[in-house]
Amino acid sequence: MSSESTTVSSNFLRVIIEDDLATGKHESIVTRFPPEPNGYLHIGHAKSICLNFGLARQFGGRCHLRFDDTNPAKEELEYIESIKESVRWLGFDWGEHLYYASDYFDQLYQWAEHLILQGKAYVEELTADEIRKHRGTLVEAGVESPYRNRPVEENLDLFRRMRSGEFPDGAKVLRARIDMAAPNMNLRDPVLYRIIHAPHPHVGDSWCIYPMYDFAHGQSDAIEGITHSICTLEFEDHKPLYEWFLDNLPVPSHPRQYEFARLNLTYTVMSKRKLHELVTQSLVNGWDDPRLPTLMGIRRRGYTPAAVRAFCERIGVGRSDSWIDMSILEDCVREDLNECAPRVLAVLRPLKVVIDNYPADQIDEFEAANHPQKPEMGSRKVTFSRELFIEQDDFAEDPPKGFFRMTPGGEVRLRYAYIVRCTGVVRDDNGTVIEVHCQYDPASRGGSASDGRKIKGTIHWVSASNAQDAEVRLFDRLFTDPNPDRGGIDYKQFLNPDSVVTLTSAKVEAGLATVDSETRLQFERQGYFRLDPRDSLPDRLVFNRIVTLKDAWTKK
Ligand code: ATP
Ligand code: MG
Numbered sequence: 001m002s003s004e005s006t007t008v009s010s011n012f013l014r015v016i017i018e019d020d021l022a023t024g025k026h027e028s029i030v031t032r033f034p035p036e037p038n039g040y041l042h043i044g045h046a047k048s049i050c051l052n053f054g055l056a057r058q059f060g061g062r063c064h065l066r067f068d069d070t071n072p073a074k075e076e077l078e079y080i081e082s083i084k085e086s087v088r089w090l091g092f093d094w095g096e097h098l099y100y101a102s103d104y105f106d107q108l109y110q111w112a113e114h115l116i117l118q119g120k121a122y123v124e125e126l127t128a129d130e131i132r133k134h135r136g137t138l139v140e141a142g143v144e145s146p147y148r149n150r151p152v153e154e155n156l157d158l159f160r161r162m163r164s165g166e167f168p169d170g171a172k173v174l175r176a177r178i179d180m181a182a183p184n185m186n187l188r189d190p191v192l193y194r195i196i197h198a199p200h201p202h203v204g205d206s207w208c209i210y211p212m213y214d215f216a217h218g219q220s221d222a223i224e225g226i227t228h229s230i231c232t233l234e235f236e237d238h239k240p241l242y243e244w245f246l247d248n249l250p251v252p253s254h255p256r257q258y259e260f261a262r263l264n265l266t267y268t269v270m271s272k273r274k275l276h277e278l279v280t281q282s283l284v285n286g287w288d289d290p291r292l293p294t295l296m297g298i299r300r301r302g303y304t305p306a307a308v309r310a311f312c313e314r315i316g317v318g319r320s321d322s323w324i325d326m327s328i329l330e331d332c333v334r335e336d337l338n339e340c341a342p343r344v345l346a347v348l349r350p351l352k353v354v355i356d357n358y359p360a361d362q363i364d365e366f367e368a369a370n371h372p373q374k375p376e377m378g379s380r381k382v383t384f385s386r387e388l389f390i391e392q393d394d395f396a397e398d399p400p401k402g403f404f405r406m407t408p409g410g411e412v413r414l415r416y417a418y419i420v421r422c423t424g425v426v427r428d429d430n431g432t433v434i435e436v437h438c439q440y441d442p443a444s445r446g447g448s449a450s451d452g453r454k455i456k457g458t459i460h461w462v463s464a465s466n467a468q469d470a471e472v473r474l475f476d477r478l479f480t481d482p483n484p485d486r487g488g489i490d491y492k493q494f495l496n497p498d499s500v501v502t503l504t505s506a507k508v509e510a511g512l513a514t515v516d517s518e519t520r521l522q523f524e525r526q527g528y529f530r531l532d533p534r535d536s537l538p539d540r541l542v543f544n545r546i547v548t549l550k551d552a553w554t555k556k
Pocket of ligand 1: 033034035036038043044045048230231261262263264270272
């Protein structure tokens with residue numbers, strides 16, 4: 001697998017559009033994002049959204065949101081609402097231009113009759129299986145259907161009766177009459193309409209025949225005056241059919257289709273079927289599980305729309321399939337959060353520290369900067385007291401070489417506060433250290449020694465006097481393998497057993513009791529976090545780790 005760790009952002013569609021505007025081919029551009037409302041959006045869709053809405057924004061054109069709702073059996077209103085919300089969350093707006101392919105069902109129906117009248121469509125009675133068998137192969141021409149040469153009148157009558165509900169599902173279809181020997185299989189008399197007796201989420205039960213995607217898509221583009229119809233590479237083979245419809249119907253405009261390479265991202269899966277399986281088999285906790293690549297999931301986790309847009313820009317838009325490493329997405333999230341996330345102190349796995357020479361009834365406050373490089377982000381007060389919490393792994397009784405944190409007899413700096421020396425430990429019955437005792441140096445207020453002695457290590461802490469209890473969820477990649485979906489082996493075997501580690505006894509600085517879930521924070525030395533918008537309650541803080549401070553995976 002080739003992974004693009006350093007991509008130079010490029011976008012061949014920008015060049016095409018610049019040219020079309022320069023030559024006057026178009027005065028302004030119109031693009032569209034055409035989701036099928038049969039599932040929730042994922043990060044791959046974000047690439048398409050950023051591309052279509054981004055081009056329109058860059059070139060002063062417009063982008064439509066169009067639901068490609070041609071298959072009532074799989075579509076639900078809930079998906080429509082969720083898709084709209086995800087597009088808005090990404091920072092894009094379709095304005096007045098919200099459309100449904102089903103808005104065009106009348107027009108599409110008339111165009112189907114138009115083709116029949118031109119002798120370019122016929123009602124087929126072969127079964128789906130027979131149609132498949134007659135299609136031929138890449139090296140063999142297909143076989144013409146015995147119904148292919150029906151008179152126009154008979155086709156029209158049958159098609160109208162299909163529409164009026166006379167026939168059961170699957171009894172007949174309408175096919176284009178193009179060329180059963182065409183080298184491009186899509187031109188071998190493709191199906192245009194099928195019978196489905198099912199109510200439609202948008203148009204109710206006014207129809208029992210529904211157009212196929214190929215028959216609806218290009219014509220919807222033409223009705224809306226789309227100039228650049230941008231889709232993923234698998235539609236390249238459909239382009240001659242897209243063109244054929246536009247050439248053979250009295251459409252009001254002639255859009256052009258352009259294909260780009262879809263996003264493939266390592267350490268995750270994006271197929272709707274697999275995402276569905278993960279959710280329905282409870283391998284994750286719902287569609288907004290923060291480990292999923294769904295936009296609901298990454299949003300809940302705390303990824304920002306700006307980071308996702310930056311990612312889509314960075315990976316560029318090309319015409320050859322490639323893999324993008326998950327670390328690129330994570331880097332974009334880190335870079336965005338590094339700029340805007342206030343720093344706070346939080347201890348994830350607490351170990352109690354008692355400062356024996358600090359009075360029990362004394363409380364001190366230190367001014368702590370909210371961002372080391374951004375004084376404009378201000379500062380806050382953090383409380384210091386005789387009893388504190390530090391991270392368990394910031395203490396080692398038997399330190400490995402190069403360990404500059406707390407050790408028996410050694411000195412360490414408590415961030416913003418004092419230098420302390422560890423003088424002893426308290427153990428439980430198993431011999432585990434449950435408390436550390438220290439002496440502080442009163443002359444080191446602020447963290448530097450008055451005699452100039454060097455203290456290598458600085459650790460973070462929170463005051464036991466007012467620390468807030470919190471649950472912290474440490475999310476990691478959902479799969480341990482860069483390409484779990486490679487085929488030949490069940491992708492579920494690669495599920496990462498440690499994709500979430502839940503810590504229930506974390507301690508965070510007092511001010512976090514009132515933080516809101518929109519605020520992204522850096523827990524110093526730990527990573528970026530935000531309150532889980534679903535599971536946090538006023539008296540129960542639950543933090544999601546959005547991303548670590550550094551990439552721990554590329555080293556693995
Ligand atoms: P389906 O298999 O149901 O068609 P889909 O992922 O193609 O699934 P759509 O709702 O049809 O879902 O997708 C809407 C738009 O998003 C389409 O234009 C599609 O090409 C684009 N898209 C889907 N997946 C990706 C991806 N991984 N990268 C870039 N664009 C994508
Ligand atoms: Mg699709």
